[in-house]
Amino acid sequence: MAKYKQFAYCIVLFLYLIGSSIAARNLASDDDVLEWVKKDNRRFLQADIRVGDLNSTIKFYTESLGMKLLSQKDFPEQKYSKAIVGFGPQETHFVLGLTYIYGVDKYDIGTGFGHFGIATQDIYTIVENIRAKGGVITREPGPIEGGSTIFAFVQDPNGYSFELIQRPPTPEPLCQILLNVLDLDLAIKFYEQALGMNLLQKYDSPQEQFAIAMVGYGLNLTQTTVIELRYNYNVTEYTKGDGYAQVAIGTDDVYKSAAAVKLVTKELGGRIILPPVLIPEINTTITSFVDPDGWKTDLVDNEDYLKQLQKKE
Numbered sequence: 001m002a003k004y005k006q007f008a009y010c011i012v013l014f015l016y017l018i019g020s021s022i023a024a025r026n027l028a029s030d031d032d033v034l035e036w037v038k039k040d041n042r043r044f045l046q047a048d049i050r051v052g053d054l055n056s057t058i059k060f061y062t063e064s065l066g067m068k069l070l071s072q073k074d075f076p077e078q079k080y081s082k083a084i085v086g087f088g089p090q091e092t093h094f095v096l097g098l099t100y101i102y103g104v105d106k107y108d109i110g111t112g113f114g115h116f117g118i119a120t121q122d123i124y125t126i127v128e129n130i131r132a133k134g135g136v137i138t139r140e141p142g143p144i145e146g147g148s149t150i151f152a153f154v155q156d157p158n159g160y161s162f163e164l165i166q167r168p169p170t171p172e173p174l175c176q177i178l179l180n181v182l183d184l185d186l187a188i189k190f191y192e193q194a195l196g197m198n199l200l201q202k203y204d205s206p207q208e209q210f211a212i213a214m215v216g217y218g219l220n221l222t223q224t225t226v227i228e229l230r231y232n233y234n235v236t237e238y239t240k241g242d243g244y245a246q247v248a249i250g251t252d253d254v255y256k257s258a259a260a261v262k263l264v265t266k267e268l269g270g271r272i273i274l275p276p277v278l279i280p281e282i283n284t285t286i287t288s289f290v291d292p293d294g295w296k297t298d299l300v301d302n303e304d305y306l307k308q309l310q311k312k313e
Contacts, residue, residue, distance in 0.1 A: 110241025115161035117176025184231035246296035
């Protein structure tokens with residue numbers, strides 16, 4: 001009996017050591033995935049919003065904001081139309097996807113989505129152009145008290161807000177997406193770890209009761225599009241509405257990207273809502289998830305994305 005117990009103990013110890021070894025390898029693998037995210041080839045591809053009047057929206061974005069209509073297509077069987085607008089080709093620029101669903105002429109933008117940002121070298125001219133075309137100016141150009149950056153706010157025909165920011169020439173004029181969050185430090189950590197973004201700027205304004213963090217893939221705010229995470233003091237709930245849909249980000253490996261997101265959601269919240277899959281209609285591999293505040297992101301295979309753009313030409 002004593003020999004049997006000793007043998008059983010050895011077996012248990014052996015299995016424990018094997019399990020510990022496997023766990024250690026998995027941990028190393030997890031660390032590798034999170035480290036890989038920081039080295040992945042990523043950029044903001046597209047943000048998608050729903051609009052009630054596609055033609056008037058396109059007209060505003062092209063004639064008032066200076067964007068170009070990059071593509072437009074109708075899908076009568078699915079009862080919707082889609083247009084892409086931006087300041088440059090999709091291969092190199094962040095763009096907006098506009099979706100019109102037949103028979104729906106208005107959307108609730110909600111209180112959670114803030115605005116898009118556009119960098120311009122001549123903010124006064126663009127504001128006057130918008131005013132001349134009957135656009136809505138919600139804040140006249142000028143700096144905040146004690147600041148030097150000149151900015152203004154305008155509104156598109158659907159009620160989406162755009163911040164115009166006076167800046168020198170930039171490779172990415174469509175430069176910001178503002179999303180309201182309930183825990184700023186948690187949100188920063190999520191976007192750093194799950195998406196490999198850099199914290200480019202953070203500041204607190206107790207006087208105005210808010211704090212801001214800018215996260216993105218460049219080294220400063222003028223290089224690339226950023227997500228502006230905003231925490232408003234004493235606000236405990238936001239409504240998402242049904243207007244703003246998601247942002248799409250390119251990756252060299254959707255499966256590794258999804259693995260990293262899954263790891264981070266276990267600690268910080270959020271969840272994968274679409275595991276990595278090849279979408280037959282567009283022959284593109286993607287995965288989708290929501291962050292701890294419920295904001296949706298699509299991670300899109302870079303190679304597939306470029307192949308689909310080439311087919312459209």
